[in-house]
Structure formats: structure tokens, C-alpha cells
Amino acid sequence: xxxxxxxxxxxxxxxxxxxxxxxxxxxxxxxxxxxxxxxxxxxxxxxxxxxxxxxxxxxxxxxxxxxxxxxxxxxxxxxxxxxxxxxxxxxxxxxxxxxxxxxxxxxxxxxxxxxxxxxxxxxxxxxxxxxxxxxxxxxxxxxxxxxxxxxxxxxxxxxxxxxxxxxxxxxxxxxxxxxxxxxxxxxxxxxxxx
Numbered sequence: 001x002x003x004x005x006x007x008x009x010x011x012x013x014x015x016x017x018x019x020x021x022x023x024x025x026x027x028x029x030x031x032x033x034x035x036x037x038x039x040x041x042x043x044x045x046x047x048x049x050x051x052x053x054x055x056x057x058x059x060x061x062x063x064x065x066x067x068x069x070x071x072x073x074x075x076x077x078x079x080x081x082x083x084x085x086x087x088x089x090x091x092x093x094x095x096x097x098x099x100x101x102x103x104x105x106x107x108x109x110x111x112x113x114x115x116x117x118x119x120x121x122x123x124x125x126x127x128x129x130x131x132x133x134x135x136x137x138x139x140x141x142x143x144x145x146x147x148x149x150x151x152x153x154x155x156x157x158x159x160x161x162x163x164x165x166x167x168x169x170x171x172x173x174x175x176x177x178x179x180x181x182x183x184x185x186x187x188x189x190x191x192x193x194x
Contacts, residue, residue, distance in 0.1 A: 021147070067118045072116070073115075076177045088167045091163045
């Protein structure tokens with residue numbers, strides 16, 4: 001019984017790692033992509049990043065109520081899967097579509113952030129602080145480590161290759177989410193402290 005919880009929690013943390021690497025990778029490499037690869041204006045790249053971050057705030061606000069209504073796992077599954085396709089489209093789009101696609105990507109990624117936090121807390125009701133620390137720590141710490149790896153790959157293979165990799169990571173996150181179950185379905189949560 002406890003093994004099921006551990007595997008579900010590991011799968012959830014794996015999804016968090018994929019999502020946080022994509023989130024941090026976009027923040028880091030979109031400005032570089034537009035200024036270095038496409039030789040665009042730094043002001044345009046800054047505006048893209050602003051839209052991305054603002055849309056993420058909206059996605060964070062949406063993720064909680066959607067998780068309450070449809071379940072955290074459902075929100076994670078339906079939020080992370082389209083991100084890969086949208087990232088691919090972002091690399092071939094231009095003009096206003098770049099902003100629309102980047103905003104949609106950000107909303108979806110942020111919705112999985114809220115849902116994964118809620119899910120971890122449900123899995124560990126006796127250790128809510130630990131659950132929050134795990135999901136936030138993986139988001140910030142390992143996302144930054146993922147960007148280090150992406151930066152190395154960008155130096156070796158180029159920025160286009162980085163965006164192709166960023167488009168694949170959400171698929172891995174989706175597959176990992178398939179192994180996550182709502183704690184209500186598992187009947188194996190860590191008991192709350194008395």
C-alpha cells in the first residue's frame with residue numbers, strides 16, 4: 001500500500017521536474033531565441049517574456065479552482081499534454097500568434113503547478129509542509145538545474161534544438177502523470193498527525 005503512494009509521489013515529482021524545466025527553459029531561452037537566433041529586437045523579446053509571465057499568473061489562479069472541480073490529476077493531464085504541440089507551433093509562428101501561443105503555454109504550465117501542489121498535499125496530509133517543499137523545491141531547484149543542461153545543449157547544438165527538446169518534455173510529463181492517482185482513489189495516503 002505504501003509502495004503505491006511512493007510510486008505515485010515519485011511520478012508526480014517527475015512530472016514537476018519536466019514542467020519546471022520547460023517553464024524555466026522558456027523564460028531563459030525565449031529572449032535569446034528572438035535576439036540571437038532570429039536577430040529580433042530586445043524590446044520585442046522582453047514583451048514576449050512579460051506576456052509569458054503575466055499569463056502564468058492567470059494560470060496559477062485558474063489551476064486551483066479547476067483542480068477542485070475536476071481533480072488535480074485531470075487538470076495536470078489535460079494541461080501538460082498540449083504544451084509540446086503549442087511549443088512547436090510557437091517556433092514556427094510569428095507576429096501576434098507568438099504572443100497567443102506563449103500565453104496559452106504559460107497558462108497551461110501554471111495550471112499544472114497549482115494542481116501538483118494540491119496533489120502532493122493530498123498525498124501527504126500529515127506533512128503538508130514537506131509536500132509543499134518537495135513540489136516547490138523541485139520546481140525551483142531542479143528547474144534551474146534543467147536550464148543548466150539546456151544551456152549546455154544550446155551551446156553544442158543550437159537554440160532550435162533546445163526548443164525541440166522543450167517540446168518533448170511535456171510528453172514525458174504527461175506519461176508520468178498517468179502513474180499518478182488522486183489520493184481518494186488510492187486509499188493509501190500518509191495519515192494526518194493527531
